[in-house]
Amino acid sequence: MLQIYRNGENGEIIRGIGLSAFIHNENYYETIIGVFEDGTIDCWGWVNFEEFKTKVAEGWVVTEVPKGARISCHHLYYGNSTLEFYIEIDEFVKEVEDTIDRLQGKQTVAETCIQAFARFLTLPTEENKSSLRAAYNAIPKHLRIYVLGDMDCKDSAIITCIENTEISQEFLEMFKRNYEWIWEQLN
Numbered sequence: 001m002l003q004i005y006r007n008g009e010n011g012e013i014i015r016g017i018g019l020s021a022f023i024h025n026e027n028y029y030e031t032i033i034g035v036f037e038d039g040t041i042d043c044w045g046w047v048n049f050e051e052f053k054t055k056v057a058e059g060w061v062v063t064e065v066p067k068g069a070r071i072s073c074h075h076l077y078y079g080n081s082t083l084e085f086y087i088e089i090d091e092f093v094k095e096v097e098d099t100i101d102r103l104q105g106k107q108t109v110a111e112t113c114i115q116a117f118a119r120f121l122t123l124p125t126e127e128n129k130s131s132l133r134a135a136y137n138a139i140p141k142h143l144r145i146y147v148l149g150d151m152d153c154k155d156s157a158i159i160t161c162i163e164n165t166e167i168s169q170e171f172l173e174m175f176k177r178n179y180e181w182i183w184e185q186l187n
Contacts, residue, residue: 037103
C-alpha cells in the first residue's frame with residue numbers, strides 16, 4: 001500500500017492509495033493501481049469503480065500471471081513468470097472497494113469486524129458469532145491476518161471465536177484483556 005496524491009480540477013489535492021497489480025496489455029506489467037478518495041481509479045486509464053470491475057472482467061487488470069508468460073516490472077525485471085502465489089482477483093476488487101470507503105471516511109470492513117468481535121466478546125451469542133463470521137469473511141482474504149493488528153497471532157482470537165462451538169469464559173476474558181484497545185477505539 002502506497003500513499004499517493006493527485007491534483008483535482010480546481011487544484012485541490014485528492015488523496016489516494018496505490019495497490020500493486022498487473023496490467024495485461026499483451027505482456028503483463030506490474031504497476032500501481034491508483035485508488036482515490038473521489039472514487040476514481042487509475043489503471044492505465046481513469047475509471048470509476050463500476051468501470052474498474054469491467055476492466056477486471058475483461059482481463060485488463062489482473063493479479064495472476066500464467067506461468068511462463070512475459071512479465072515486466074519496469075526497469076527492474078523483464079522475463080517469464082515463475083510466480084506461484086497470487087491474490088485472488090475477486091479479493092483484490094474487494095480491497096479496492098474498501099480502500100475507496102476508507103479514503104472517503106466510511107467504515108471499513110476491518111472496522112466492522114472489530115465491532116463485531118467486541119460485541120461477541122461482550123455477549124457471545126450465536127447471532128453475534130454469525131455476525132462476526134460474516135464481518136470477518138467480508139475482509140479480503142489476503143488481509144485477514146492483520147485485523148487485530150498482530151501479525152504474529154494472525155487473528156487467531158477471531159478465528160477461535162468463529163470456529164469453535166463453545167468458547168470458555170476464561171478465553172473470552174483473556175481476549176478482552178489482550179485486545180482492550182478495541183474498547184478505546186470504539187468509544
